């Protein structure tokens with residue numbers, strides 16, 4: 124069928140089964156927007172900033188496992204999208220971003236709104252394309268979706284020059300992809316898996332170390348099965364929260380810089396690390412030479428480049444976590460679960476010694492209380508997104524996540540401003556769930572314009588601002604490591620968050636007591652509109668435990684050793 | 693782990709598509725790996741090109757380099773050469789006043805010769821193992837070379 128490049132873009136998106144595209148128009152992409160106007164195969168959501176469009180597509184992808192799609196114009200539209208691409212890239216999120224580009228004849232002339240999108244996005248995309256003629260456009264979009272979702276997922280950019288969107292040609296959308304140089308390995312090597320099973324049976328203190336890859340490969344049922352069958356304790360990374368499910372007695376908790384005591388001690392004392400889709404991020408390992416010092420390592424990862432990148436690995440297994448577990452679990456039928464009994468008891472003791480806890484207060488609201496309270500009030504019905512800072516860590520530590528894809532946050536890049544647009548994307552994807560963005564007074568201001576988007580499209584995201592009037596996480600480091608010189612982290616000058624929300628068509632709440640909090644959350648769920656819930660929390664609360672950057676996991680600053688800011692504790 | 697910062701030669705076979713060389717070199721730049729020499733040319737009768745990269749690093753770094761190269765979508769194959777034949781070409785310009793027969797003899801010792809004679813200067817060419825090319829260049833010092841252009845290493849697995 125004859126059609127324009129712009130029509131082809133729309134047809135290809137429809138052919139991929141995409142239901143929602145997030146974006147922002149401009150000169151170079153206008154022909155495509157003109158076709159978007161005419162079609163009804165997918166919905167388009169106009170965010171108020173390109174960064175937010177990409178984060179929204181990202182939130183959509185994280186909530187569903189499907190490819191998120193965003194569309195932006197050339198030049199400033201594209202550069203605004205870069206943080207979104209980098210965020211998705213660092214967390215391996217399947218995404219396709221389509222950007223307009225100046226006409227082919229102008230490329231290389233520093234034309235109006237020209238920027239080398241392919242050059243700029245090279246380090247923060249899984250792959251990128253500049254479309255050079257109309258004939259290759261359908262194949263490129265097909266490949267972009269395939270690359271985004273296969274192997275180790277990631278964002279893919281398709282940069283389309285304006286003249287190509289006008290050209291007319293025959294549209295045949297390919298049904299198959301043939302990239303001879305790209306062959307991801309899904310199935311783990313049989314021999315290696317057998318060896319790993321033997322190692323598990325021989326070990327005395329094994330530990331399952333579960334990362335974001337377990338979420339991406341939808342392996343959670345198998346991870347739980349493996350743990351149940353073997354009775355091996357489990358630690359989760361920030362990205363894997365929810366895989367085991369809160370309350371599972373085998374789950375020790377999160378590990379790493381703000382992990383809990385038993386998790387970090389388990390990693391320090393284990394004799395066999397079984398890593399499932401985790402990448403040994405420095406926020407997890409702390410000082411590498413002390414990390415899992417007494418352990419052999421089984422490392423399962425779909426990306427061969429992740430394996431043995433930082434630690435020596437005894438049993439490397441390249442493959443998809445789910446498929447590897449399908450092969451591994453049957454080999455462990457005869458495992459003797461009593462074997463690890465003593466180990467489980469040691470870890471239980473550690474947990475009793477230093478549980479993940481906090482000192483509550485009657486006079487002010489503690490952020491940890493807020494998190495736990497949200498868990499009590501909405502628990503499993505909610506999808507929780509977060510921004511970046513202390514609130515993110517408190518949420519990761521204290522929320523009772525009971526399934527993967529329930530916890531959506533920027534782990535690898537740590538992008539402030541991610542939470543709200545990602546929450547919009549998640550709400551669009553899973554409208555029946557309550558979507559709550561746990562954010563800080565610093566972070567929320569980085570994409571607050573999305574209040575307008577959420578109000579217009581009726582995506583009733585609840586933003587709970589844990590307001591400490593600080594860039595709290597930076598303030599915490601200043602407290603610990605810079606002798607309390609709070610350089611440029613004081614945020615006492617604030618907008619009126621309640622009025623801000625109202626000005627944009629949402630609802631605002633000011634919360635200063637626990638009672639008010641309960642009432643506000645109940646009201647927000649009932650009213651079902653986008654809102655800002657501005658919660659005044661204790662100003663100097665720190666995220667503990669903490670492993671100072673570069674320190675060994677077992678050298679933790681525990682709550683008892685907290686600083687005495689403003690007479691705290 | 694074997695010796696750190698050893699010299700290595702890698703061949704990368706890539707699809708001939710736009711900006712593929714940029715993808716390869718920016719990977720080195722972004723990850724702080726060094727490139728000492730780089731040669732590229734299409735492979736005859738194919739849609740591929742052969743990139744030869746001379747670099748150095750520990751075996752862990754080399755492992756990352758090869759794995760990361762593999763991850764690039766247009767990369768077909770990465771060969772970490774062990775048993776290889778490698779050659780490098782070099783062009784050297786000398787003043788005509790120098791002893792041409794000496795220069796000619798030097799060049800033939802290194803698998804080359806004088807390839808151009810002008811009114812002001814002569815140009816010699818040598819193609820040999822990179823280490824021998826280095827020696828050749830050292831040996832030319834006393835004939836006051838005006839310009840030296842090395843071509844970069846090409847390698848083929850034995």
Ligand SMILES: Cc1ncc(C[n+]2csc(CCOP(=O)(O)OP(=O)(O)O)c2C)c(N)n1
Nearest residue numbers: 512513514537539563564565566594595596
């Ligand atoms: C875009 C961006 N800029 C800067 C930072 C560095 N940073 C990390 S946490 C943080 C403070 C966040 O403050 P706030 O949102 O108020 O959250 P809190 O830590 O107080 O909970 C900053 C500035 C970042 N992660 N992202």
